[in-house]
Amino acid sequence: MALSLFLIKEIPYSSSILSSLFFPLFKVQVIISRTLTSFKFPASVFTSVKQYSSSPLVISPSSDHGSLFYCCGDASFYASLLGSSTDKKHVDQVHAQLLVSSLRHNGFLITKLVNVSSDIGYICYARKVFDKFSDPDVFLWNAMVRGYSKHNMFGDAIDLYSRMQAMGVSPDCFTFPNVLKACSGSQALEFGRRVHGQIFRHGFECDVFVQNSLVAFYAKCGRIGRARTVFDRLCDRSIVSWTSIISGYTQNGEPMEALRVFSQLGRSNVKIDWIALVSVLRAYTDVEDLEQGKAIHGCLIKLGLEHEPDLLISLTAMYAKGGQVMVARSFFNQLEEPGLILWNAMISGYAKNGYAEEAVELFRKMNAKNMRTDSITLRSAILGVAQVGSLELAKWMDDYVGRTEYKTDIFVNTALIDMYAKCGDVDFSREVFDRTAGKDVFVWSAMIVGYGLHGRGREAIDIYYTMEQAGVSPNDVTFLALLTACNHSGLVEEGWKLFHCMKDYAIKPQNQHYSCVVDLLGRAGYVEKAYRFIKNMPIEPSASVWGALLNACKIHRHVTIGEYAAEKLFSLDPNNTGYYVQLSNIYATARMWDRVAKIRAVMKGKGLSKDLGYSAIEINGELQGFHVGDKSHPRSREIFEELENLEKRLKEAGFVPHTESVLHDLNYEEKEETLCNHNERIAIAYGLISTAPGTMLRITKILGHA
DNA sequence: TTAGGGTTAG
Structure with a gap:
């Protein structure tokens, strides 16, 4: 119907639409200005117009876009x-018509606009439009607050709501959900609490919409x-109430509680939907x-919801995070045009x-398709680049970010800091760190990690003290980064001191922190001190803590403590090969061959084999990975010649390899394990034969993904 | 006329 008005332009071709559809529906009178008579309306149009002549419809030419038609219908018209407007031009046109009509002060229409x-x-x-209206009612205020909330302009929404209150307009049950969305969007906890008070005062404590928004x-x-x-306290819980609290628990890092609430939901009579x-x-x-x-995936199939596009996102994320990337990819491939969030997932x-x-x-593919990317896409792609370990690619990524609106995004910059450090x-x-404005604890921590x-x-510790001076409080991640650094x-005293600083910030050390300290003490030779440290831990020590002690042994x-740790x-x-190998090495060093044999028998009985990592080096933009003892490279012979040459020169320079545990009759793999740097050495040798003297070589160590 | 819940994430 609305379109038919604008089709008047096309009247010479569609006069029947005008006369049969448009005019009979709205009681309007048409006065056609002389300039438009060239349209040659058929006589029937004028007949219709005369028939329905309760209010005028003026059609006159406009200079801007062809012909503009001013009309005056009733409010529902x-x-x-x-209601059918999908673009700005249409809204402009209708607004222009409204302004010259008698309905220009109609609150209902202004709200709709x-x-x-x-x-x-x-x-x-x-x-x-809102500002021009002198006396907005609660509907109009709601519409404007809703507009701001919807476009993530939370501050404006909150300001407007405050102004509404100052003007003495009483909020209704439609006001609060939008205001509360603005409060959570801008983390305005205090303001939201006050809104909660107002909800109570205005008597909305039983309105399920308002209460769900509060949850x-x-x-x-x-x-x-x-x-x-x-x-x-909710008197009547809808599926939205349940979903709000369930997702609330997940958002707050309590997924187990979320699942408990979900099982309660299962026992209630509320119908579960896909959200x-x-x-x-x-x-x-x-x-x-x-x-x-x-x-749950099975439930979805039963409910016939498995093809719901938004559910595919969750399924993709779940399988991808669970390591089943092929399954995840099959969901991704199900959609002809996957949306941004699915690409991100x-x-x-x-x-x-x-x-x-x-x-x-996949990120490159997204670009090739000219898809919109957001801050989350970039963060994920940057993480990918960091793990590839190529500095060339890292620079490309940095350049890419520099051309987007996210170049000042604090999350993206944190990822870039981490990426460069990992790429060497x-x-x-x-x-990146220096150019990042408004550094938060994550930015500082990423630099410390780097x-x-x-x-x-030393630089890590310096940065930490600068951070303190800048008034940013460290968190558990910061301390983990510091202890690792x-x-x-080998900064034993500094690490020990920093560990004890954690209590100043009321941060409870976790197993990762403890294992760092054990590693620190253990490597420096304080094996017994490390052992006592573990014995005094207020939490149950994890495998990583004992692992650090075993390594120190x-x-x-240190055979006795080593056996205890093992x-x-x-x-x-029980199935981690590394611990058996380590204990066997401890025995080998102590020349306790019978025990070495025993360990080996246990390993064989359990069918354990080694999970290898690899090292990678980038030559002329091409990344080459090497496993332990890797002889698969086409230049393998040259590489091993260079390696021998290198070892000879190392010996000449006075390097004494740590060979005690390789001297005895360990089998091939165990020898390889003992020479734990072997794959890094191969990468170095390859780098040396492939580059000009003086070229910087960057080796990236990738663990456990053989 | 207007409204509430979810999915990707340093």
Whole structure:
């Protein structure tokens, strides 16, 4: 109907539409200006017009876009015109018509105009319309607040709501959901609390819409306890209430509780819909229970929802995170035009599971298709690049980011800092770090991690103190980064001191922190001190803690403590080959051959074999990976000749290899294990024969993905 | 006329 008005332009070709469809439906009178008479309306049109002549429809030419038609219908006529608007030009035209009509002060139509403009992303226009209206009612205020909330302009939404209150307009049940969305979007916890008070005062404590919004608000602001209280007090819980609290728990890192609530939901009479299932899938993804997630997948198939595009995103993410990237990819491939979030889920799934090249390739494909990318796409792609380990690719990625609106995005820059460090150039990390404005604890921590990775422990510690001076509080990640950095640089005292600083910030050390300290003490030879340190731990030591102790025992030939650590490890992680090999090496060093043989028999009985890592080097932009004892490269002979040559020169220079444990009759693999740097050496040798003297060689070590 | 929940993430 609305379109037919604008089709008047085409009247010479479609006069029947005008006369048969348009005019009979709206009681309007048409006055056609003389300039348009060339359209040669058929006589029937004028007859219709005369028949329905309660209000005037003026048609006159406009200079801007061909012919513009001013008309005056009734309010529902304008509403239907606006309702069908999908572009700014249409809205402009209808607004222009409205302005010259007697309905220009009609609050209902102005509200509709504001709603429609903000729906099509014409938010500043909506505000202009809003501002021109002198006496907005609650509907109009709601429409404007809704517009801002919808476009993530949370501050404006909150300002407007405050102004509304100052003007003495009473909010209604449609006001609060939008205001609360703005509060959670901008993490305005205090303001939201006040809104909660107002909800109570205005008597909306039983409105399920308003209360659901409150649950979501508290959950998104990290106040899951408050969210639960609101949820528990709800007189009538809808599926939205349940979904809000379930996803709230997942968002707050409590997926187990989310699943408990979900089982309660199963016992209630509320019908479960697909959005509820999406949040449950997320919870199973987070508890890393792929089997249970598969069961939910089964439910979805039963409900006939498995092809729901938004569910495919959750399924893709779940399978990708669970390491089943092929299954994830099959979901991705199901859609002809996967949306942005699905691309993101797939790219990050690849990147997080060691399929770095696939991640980068998919990102490139996305670009080739001219798809829109966002901050999350970039973060995932950067993670992929970091794991590929190529500095060339890293620079390309950095350039790419520089051409987007995300070059100042703090999350993206954190990822870039990490990427450069992992690709071998921490000074580039520092450049990104220096140009990042508004550094938060993650940015600082990423830089500390970078320096630590490169054995520049002092710089890591310096940066930490600068961070403190800048008034940014460290978190558990910061301390882990610091302890790791001290570890790599052998800064025992500094590490010990920093570990004890954790309590100043009320950060409870986790197993990772403890294992770092054990490693630090152990490597420096304080094996017994490390052992006592573990014995005094307030939490149950994990395998990584005992593993660090075992490693220290191997280095410092401590059989008794080594056996103790190994016993703990065998019970915690019975199938990990590394611990058996390490204990066997401890025995070998102590020349306790009978025990070496015993360990080997146990390993054989369990059918354990080694999981190899590899090292990679980039030559002329091409990445080459080497496994331990890798002879598959076409230039393998030259590489091993260079390696021998290198070892000869090392010996001449006075290098004494640590060979005690290789002297006895260990089998081939065990010898390879003992020469733990072997694959790095191959990569170095390849680098030396492939580059001009003086060229910087960057070796990337990739663990456990053979 | 207007409204609430989910999925990708340093």
